[in-house]
Amino acid sequence: MEPSPFLISSKKLTMWLFIVADAATFGALLFGYGFLRFGSANWTRPFGSSNIISGLAMTVILLTSSLTMLGGVAAAQDGRRSSAMRWLGATALLGVLFAALHLREWSTMLHEGWGLTANPMGGTVLFGALFFSITGLHLLHVISGVIAIVVIAIGFQTQRLTASHVETTGLYWHFVDLVWMFVFPLLYLLNLH
Amino acid sequence: MLMTKTSVEPTMKVYVSVWLGMILIVAIEAALAFAHVSSGVLVTALLVLAFSEAAIALRYFMHLKYEVPLLFWTLIPALLLAFFMMNQFWADSARLNTFRFPIP
Numbered sequence: 001m002e003p004s005p006f007l008i009s010s011k012k013l014t015m016w017l018f019i020v021a022d023a024a025t026f027g028a029l030l031f032g033y034g035f036l037r038f039g040s041a042n043w044t045r046p047f048g049s050s051n052i053i054s055g056l057a058m059t060v061i062l063l064t065s066s067l068t069m070l071g072g073v074a075a076a077q078d079g080r081r082s083s084a085m086r087w088l089g090a091t092a093l094l095g096v097l098f099a100a101l102h103l104r105e106w107s108t109m110l111h112e113g114w115g116l117t118a119n120p121m122g123g124t125v126l127f128g129a130l131f132f133s134i135t136g137l138h139l140l141h142v143i144s145g146v147i148a149i150v151v152i153a154i155g156f157q158t159q160r161l162t163a164s165h166v167e168t169t170g171l172y173w174h175f176v177d178l179v180w181m182f183v184f185p186l187l188y189l190l191n192l193h
Numbered sequence: 194m195l196m197t198k199t200s201v202e203p204t205m206k207v208y209v210s211v212w213l214g215m216i217l218i219v220a221i222e223a224a225l226a227f228a229h230v231s232s233g234v235l236v237t238a239l240l241v242l243a244f245s246e247a248a249i250a251l252r253y254f255m256h257l258k259y260e261v262p263l264l265f266w267t268l269i270p271a272l273l274l275a276f277f278m279m280n281q282f283w284a285d286s287a288r289l290n291t292f293r294f295p296i297p
Binding site for chain 2: 007020024027031032035052056059066067070074171175178181182184185189190
């Protein structure tokens, strides 16, 4: 059979193609946010220092989870199964922590009266619609990623799955981290009052 | 089965250095947001920093630096072109509201 011109496995190439398509989806959402944000005269800036500190904590957690994922991939490629399990477990826990902080933030905002079509500060309702849509889609990716990591870790431990499965899942997890690198500055830092 | 390791694999020490660099970029972003600079400067600076951080993540965390260059040239320019087209068309779409026929 003719080798791949990219010299990577088909599952890794498939993940790359998914990532490019998903990046276009997030890009479209963020471009839409950008145009609406700067096209609205009465845009609301709801965030204070506490929201930014919470967002910073979430960013550090997600960045750290990328590091632990790299540890997991390296351990899996070296055949160190128990070490890979520990790294992947740490990654999944950090993902759960990120999701918990995010849901806590959502809960606080919903109690304050924010919603997809509601703005308790009296300005345009677009902020709530865009914030919950974009962070919601990202959160869905985080939760899916945590489930995938747990499934892959168990499969790798029981020798049903290989190191390349761990590597491909890691690629997805780094992409989730990469998206947050745009969501945090554009949705949080630009809306500091 | 194809092996995915195509060149020298970086060590955890390299990854930790990259991670620290990315934390530093995030800290600069936050400091800029609190620095009361103009909106134009803030948006530009945050976008430049976010794209720099994304490039680092792609190169090191997602291993593009260690793959064959063809993978980068196949995927990334096409994605950037898609972003460019969004930027061109979506700005114009806002103008479409003024072209609507009046409601009878």
